[in-house]
Amino acid sequence: MNLFSSLNDIDTIDKATDRLENILFYSMSPKVRNALNACIAAHEGQVRKSGIPYAIHPILVSCIVAYYGGEESMICAALLHDVVEDTDYDIDWIESEFGDDVASLVDSLTKIVDIRKEEIPSSSDTNEKLVASALSFRKMLIASIKDIRALVIKISDRMHNMLTLDVLPEHKQRRISEETLVVYAPIAHRLGISSIKNELEDKSFYYIFRDDYNRINSYLDSHRQDLVLKLNNFIAKVSSILMQNGFMESDFRIESRIKRPYSIFLKMQKKGVSIDEILDLLAIRIIVNKDIDCYKALGIIHLNLKPIISRFKDYIALPKENGYQTIHTTVFDESSIFEVQIRTIKMHNSAEFGVAAHWKYKNTGIVPSMDWLSNLQYQDNNIEEFYELAKNDLYREDIVVFSPAGDTYTLPVGAVALDFAYAVHTELGSYAKEAYINNQKSSLLTTLKSGDIVRIIRGNHLEPKCTWIDAVKTSRAKSNLKLQCAQKLREIEQKSAINILSTIFFDHNLNVVEGFVKENNLLSSISKCTKDLDFLIDVKNRIKNNLKNNVNFLSKIRLDRLKLKKQEFNNLIIYSNHTISETLFDYCCHPKHNDEVLAIKNGSKVFIHHKLCERAGLEVNNGARMVYVDWKEDSANSYKVIVGLEDRKGTLATFLSTLAKYDCNVTGISYSGYKNQFMTTCEIVFESTTNDIKTLRNLLSKKYKIIDFFSLKDAYTQ
Incomplete structure (x- = not known):
């Protein structure tokens, strides 16, 4: 019988105390004995959902901590970890009775509880919010923990809670299990405690996907x-x-x-x-x-x-x-x-x-590196991005590569040379110019293999390649590129807005437009002109009113020619006071439908680029004529979903009816070529007017085994 199964049948304080004595080989120190007595006294009269005395929980958490070799302070902190939260005792009392070390550990654990109360939503919230809140909690948990021992105690606390989930309502079982799978199991994995990680995963799996x-x-x-x-x-x-x-x-x-x-x-x-x-x-x-x-x-x-x-x-x-x-x-x-x-x-x-x-076991093996705690870089990512980064960082297959000096670096499978550069130092990644892999000159986007020796050549200028964000694999590389590119995007949007306004005024008043923006303190908000039509029209009218008494201006432009006209082209809408004959997607970039784009005017034609296209950026900075562009809201997006369906009558029909419920129009169905007693894999192509692929994927993933899901619509090919 393993440790965890042996804790399941304990339903009295005496049995719990005997189990702790047994794990400690009946040599409990006076300090631990005092903490045990304080735990029992503090929680007197409190009961768990199952009806058993509450004190059994912290005692069994201390059993897990002791089993994993926790020293005296850790065992005491495990016994007292709920005292500050659930009783009248405070940290000062713990410090006076048990010392600074125990008090510091309990304080860290209490802060995690505070974070959890703020971040975990009510059971009425959607599945997406549950997962999002768990991720947010984990982000702050990692940021708030300075003592690795507190993490081990908290993981032990969660392990015992997972052993007692049966008494809770199903929605709480699922919510706690989702949090466990996303928060605690990955941290146990990184701490190398495989026995706890495995138990947490299997228990969570049971309650989430029974x-x-x-x-x-x-x-x-x-x-x-x-x-x-x-x-x-x-x-x-x-x-x-x-x-x-x-x-x-x-x-x-x-x-x-x-x-x-x-x-x-x-x-x-x-x-x-x-x-x-x-x-x-x-x-x-x-x-x-x-x-x-x-x-x-x-x-x-x-x-x-x-x-x-x-x-x-x-x-x-x-x-x-x-x-x-x-x-x-x-x-x-x-x-x-x-x-x-x-x-x-x-x-x-x-x-x-x-x-x-x-x-x-005292000095056993190699001391684990805890650098990963500080190296997890998520900055201000939205929750979907955060989930992908966290998942890749905490649950990944690794390769090991070498610097020319023989230093080893652990990177995820699929990492490129630029990931290595960022792993060495953020500045080296930001200024990386080229790479040498095994003494061969290589692109910074070359995929690395275990055993590669990598040397990075540093350039003199910071030139973020924003199209590389999807090519790198580590959160450090992705986050730094996104941070640099967000600034670049702001600059492009500011300059594009001024170019659009200048084009509206027939290129005669670029200096006037720039002057108006500065005089009216619009520099921080002028970028809205590239994505908010009402704001663009408002700024245009304010400039027009400001120039009504400018004789030089009026001699060149008729005010009635400044009205923006809506002009539709396939899946695009252009707003301009100039007549546009056609829209074209230039060869230099491949914007997907609903990507952020800009429109550069050349004669009566308009060329569409991704906002972060380097070639377009040069034209924007040189004052290119530009017009306001947007995607048609009613334009259908094409998707392919590969889904595993149970091999029983009616499952495909049920899935198709689900797609219909979300206003999806199925245009093609094919089978993968194999069929077995559990699952048939189908590839289904469909159209939807939704712009949010992640929301649609999440809606389907809640009910079905989604193996892959991606957009088929590349605006460049329209």
């Missing part, structure tokens, strides 16, 4: 006998191979496992397949005594079993940021595929307990 959880569990139960037989046969074969090649029985032990439900679910979602198409459900772990034995065992296994080389990773030579060290390989055996992990006992303890291993 049907999927039950379906996967049902599959595993029905195939368990066969899977266990395969594992046992494979273990016997590996043991025999190792002992035939110099290993003694005492030199190693082998553990086995079937992949966890949430891990299987993620693979199914990522690949768009069913569980019976997941090839690597089975895994073994070889635990040896010495580092060199890891490589001996690896060599023996690769000599006797066929490895899948693309799945090989050596995290012993190149540890993860959280200190994780293990060799990963995947091999074929009798038409089955097995994941094999090889590590020492010390590495195993570090992998299971992460940062906590360095309290529990």
Whole structure:
């Protein structure tokens, strides 16, 4: 019985206290004993939703903290973590009774509770708001925590709460589980505490996607006998191979496992397949005594079993940021595929307990780097952007690359040279000019591979490439590029607004327009003229009224020729007092429908560019003639959705009726070519007048397995 299942049946304070005594080997310090007594006294008369005494909760949280090697102050803080929030005791009392260290930890935990109360919405809020609030909470949690021990206590607190969710209403189970999956599991992952991370994920998965959880569990139960037989046969074969090649029985032990439900679910979602198409459900772990034995065992296994080389990773030579060290390989055996992990006992303890291993086992393995806490850079992203950045940073597959000096940098799979530059230093990323990868001159957008040696050449000027935002992978690179490009966008919009107004006045009064903007303190708001027609007309009329007595102006322009006319072209609307014959999308950029665009006038033609197009930016800065442009609101957008549907009668019809409910017009349906007992994959092309692809995707994702969803409409191709 593992720790977490052993806590489930505890329903009295005496049983909880006995469990804590047992974990502490019946050597509870006087300070911890005093904290335990204070906890029981402070929460006297309080009960949980289940009806059991409230004090059981902090005692069992302290059990989890103690099990993971928490020292005296951490155990005391775990026992007292709800005292300030829920009773009449305050931080000053805790400091006087238990010292600065315990008080500081409890204060950090109390602040997290305060943040949670502000950020987590009521159960009546939509799913999108629930997820958004959880993300916002996690952002502030990371920013507010200075002591890593407080994070471990808080994760332990959440772990026990997840064990007791059954007594809560379903909407609260779901809300807490969503928060857990988005907030706590990724942080446990980064702290390297895999045993807690796995439990948090599986518990959350059960409450959020119960049907999927039950379906996967049902599959595993029905195939368990066969899977266990395969594992046992494979273990016997590996043991025999190792002992035939110099290993003694005492030199190693082998553990086995079937992949966890949430891990299987993620693979199914990522690949768009069913569980019976997941090839690597089975895994073994070889635990040896010495580092060199890891490589001996690896060599023996690769000599006797066929490895899948693309799945090989050596995290012993190149540890993860959280200190994780293990060799990963995947091999074929009798038409089955097995994941094999090889590590020492010390590495195993570090992998299971992460940062906590360095309290529990004293100087075990590599000390985890906590730089990731300060390196998570989300700045002022909106919640959708924040979610993508957070997800990529906290749940990602990594590569390791080298600087010319041999320093290692961990980056996500798909990272480019510019990501590396930002990882070295923000300034190097911002001024990066070119890259050398393995001594070969390369683009800054070259995708890196594990083992690459990367050198960045620094330029003299800050020239953000705004079209590169989608090409980089790390939050640090994305956030810095967006920050630089936001300033560039403001400058482009300011200059475009002045150019539009100057064009309205037939190019005779550029200086007059600029002077009017400055005299009337409009510089900070003039950019609105590029996206707010009413504001543009208002400023135009104010300039016109200001120039009514200007004889030179009136001699060149008739006032009745300043009225803006609406002119429609395909999916665009132009407002201008000039007659426009056609609109064209220039070759230099490919704006998608509803991207922010600008319109440059050349004779009677208008050329459409993305606002961040570099070529257009040069023309704008040189005073190009410009007109006001907008997308037609009623223009239909084309989308393709790839959706996994349960293989039962009526599911496709139900999905199509859902699309119809959201005013979507289906124009094409095709099947992926495979069908299994769980899921059929369909590709559906449809049109919708909505401009918000993310909202539409989220609406569908709440009910269906959306594998991919993207826009087909490229304005350039119209």
